[in-house]
Amino acid sequence: MPAVDVAHTVTGEGPPLYLVHGIGSRKSTWDALLPVLSEHFTCVAYDLRGHGESPVPPVPYSLDELVADLEALRERLGHERIHVLGHSLGGQVGPAYARAHPDRTASVVLLSTAAGRTEDDSAKVKGVVAAMRERGVADVLTTLVERWYTDEFIAARPDAIEHRIEQVLGTPEDVFLAVFDVYAGTEMLAWLPQVDCPCLVLTGEFDGGCNPRLNAVIADALPDSELVVLPDLKHSVLVEGPDAVLSPVLDFLLRHRDG
Numbered sequence: 399m400p401a402v403d404v405a406h407t408v409t410g411e412g413p414p415l416y417l418v419h420g421i422g423s424r425k426s427t428w429d430a431l432l433p434v435l436s437e438h439f440t441c442v443a444y445d446l447r448g449h450g451e452s453p454v455p456p457v458p459y460s461l462d463e464l465v466a467d468l469e470a471l472r473e474r475l476g477h478e479r480i481h482v483l484g485h486s487l488g489g490q491v492g493p494a495y496a497r498a499h500p501d502r503t504a505s506v507v508l509l510s511t512a513a514g515r516t517e518d519d520s521a522k523v524k525g526v527v528a529a530m531r532e533r534g535v536a537d538v539l540t541t542l543v544e545r546w547y548t549d550e551f552i553a554a555r556p557d558a559i560e561h562r563i564e565q566v567l568g569t570p571e572d573v574f575l576a577v578f579d580v581y582a583g584t585e586m587l588a589w590l591p592q593v594d595c596p597c598l599v600l601t602g603e604f605d606g607g608c609n610p611r612l613n614a615v616i617a618d619a620l621p622d623s624e625l626v627v628l629p630d631l632k633h634s635v636l637v638e639g640p641d642a643v644l645s646p647v648l649d650f651l652l653r654h655r656d657g
Contacts, residue, residue: 399463400466401463401466401469401470402447402452402453402455402467402470403453403470403471403474404444404445404446404447404452404453404467404470404471405425405445405451405452406425406442406443406444406445406471407425407442407443407444408440408441408442408475409432409436409440409441410432410435410437410438410439410440410441411436411439411440412438412439412655413439413440413479413480413481413655413656414439414440414442414472414475414477414479414480414481415435415439415440415441415442415480415481415482415483415651416442416444416468416471416472416480416481416482416483417441417442417443417444417483417484417488418444418446418468418482418483418484418485418487418488418491418492419446419449419484419485419486419487419488420484420485420486420487420488420489420510420581421486421487421574421577421578421581422449422565422566422569422574422577423449423485423486423565424445424449424450425444425445425450426443426450427485427636427637428441428443428636430636430637430640430641430644431636431640431643431644431647434644434648435644435647435648435651438651438652438655439481439651439655440477442471442475442477442480444471446464446467446487446488446577447459447463447464447467448570448573448577449569449573454570454573457572457573457575457576458576458579459577459579459580460580461490461491461494461580461584462494462498464487464491464494464580465491465494465495465498465499468482468491468495469495469498469499469502472502478502479501479502479503479504479657480502480503480504481503481504481506481507481651481654481657482495482496482503482505482506482507483506483507483509483647483651484506484507484508484509484511485510485511485635485636486509486510486581486608486633487511487577487580487581488509489508489509489510489511489608490511490580490581490584490586492507492508493506493508493586493593493597493620494586496593496595496597497589497592497593500593500594500595503595504595504596504654504657505595505596505597505598505650505651505654505657506593506595506596506597506598507598507600507647507650507651508597508598508599508600508613508616509600509601509635509636509643510600510601510602510605510608510633510634511601511608511613511616512581512607512608512612512613512616513585513586513587513612513616513619514585514587514612514615514616514619515585515612519607519612520582522607523581523582523607524582524583526541526542526578526582527575527578527582529541530574530575530578531575534571535566535567535571535574535575536567539563539566539567542566543559543562543563545606545632545633546562546632547559547632547633547634547637547638548604548630548631548632548638551638555638558637558638562634562637586616586619587615587616590616590619590620591619591620591621593620593621594621594622595622595657596622596623596650596654596657597617597622597623597624598623598624598626598646598647598650599616599617599620599623599624599625600613600625600627600628600635600646600647601613601626601627601628601635602627602628602630602633602635602639603627603628603629603630603631604630604631604632605631605632605633605635606632606633607633608633613627624650626646628642628643
């Protein structure tokens with residue numbers, strides 16, 4: 399299937415930094431980080447295929463197709479080398495892009511993603527997808543929200559929770575399930591040693607599916623990596639803890655800014 403011309407925004411000046419969101423999310427997920435990041439980088443935020451304002455090609459989708467969409471966007475915008483910052487599924491797209499296009503990749507930041515899953519880990523995430531297929535995405539959303547956010551945040555920010563639910567329900571169900579399949583079925587561990595650009599691996603202390611154990615495995619497999627675990631956060635670090643995310647991400651990116 400050919401690459402999709404994804405919807406995107408460009409803000410700021412400096413080396414190009416491409417921002418890749420996760421399942422059922424939108425390019426607006428990065429809004430809290432953009433004011434600072436755009437002071438140092440040309441920030442390109444885009445909607446994954448099937449999401450937001452991007453075209454909706456027929457499912458299923460593959461990780462290779464998501465990588466091809468990113469490369470097509472880089473070509474369209476004319477950037478020579480890019481930094482890639484991805485969350486969750488986007489944290490799989492980033493290193494997969496670096497593996498496929500090493501000469502085009504300056505650095506990768508992997509936020510809240512997974513590799514090296516045990517059989518039990520894989521069974522759990524695939525079980526969530528199976529439950530959504532059987533009962534519908536809306537029926538499983540409470541379980542997902544509790545995995546994404548801490549109880550304190552859920553109680554304090556019902557507006558943010560409602561906005562996230564609207565994003566998910568506003569994503570075609572077959573698309574949501576298709577990208578969840580990509581996320582659940584991708585195992586990066588075999589090829590992460592081929593990703594030799596500088597990488598930052600970051601996750602939340604209480605992220606159940608992308609826990610510090612798995613992120614330590616990711617960091618160990620990457621030839622040039624740093625690992626950061628943010629205390630007291632679950633999966634949705636960009637919404638619940640953007641300031642906590644920004645500090646190590648900006649520090650890393652500035653050190654590798656001209657790579």
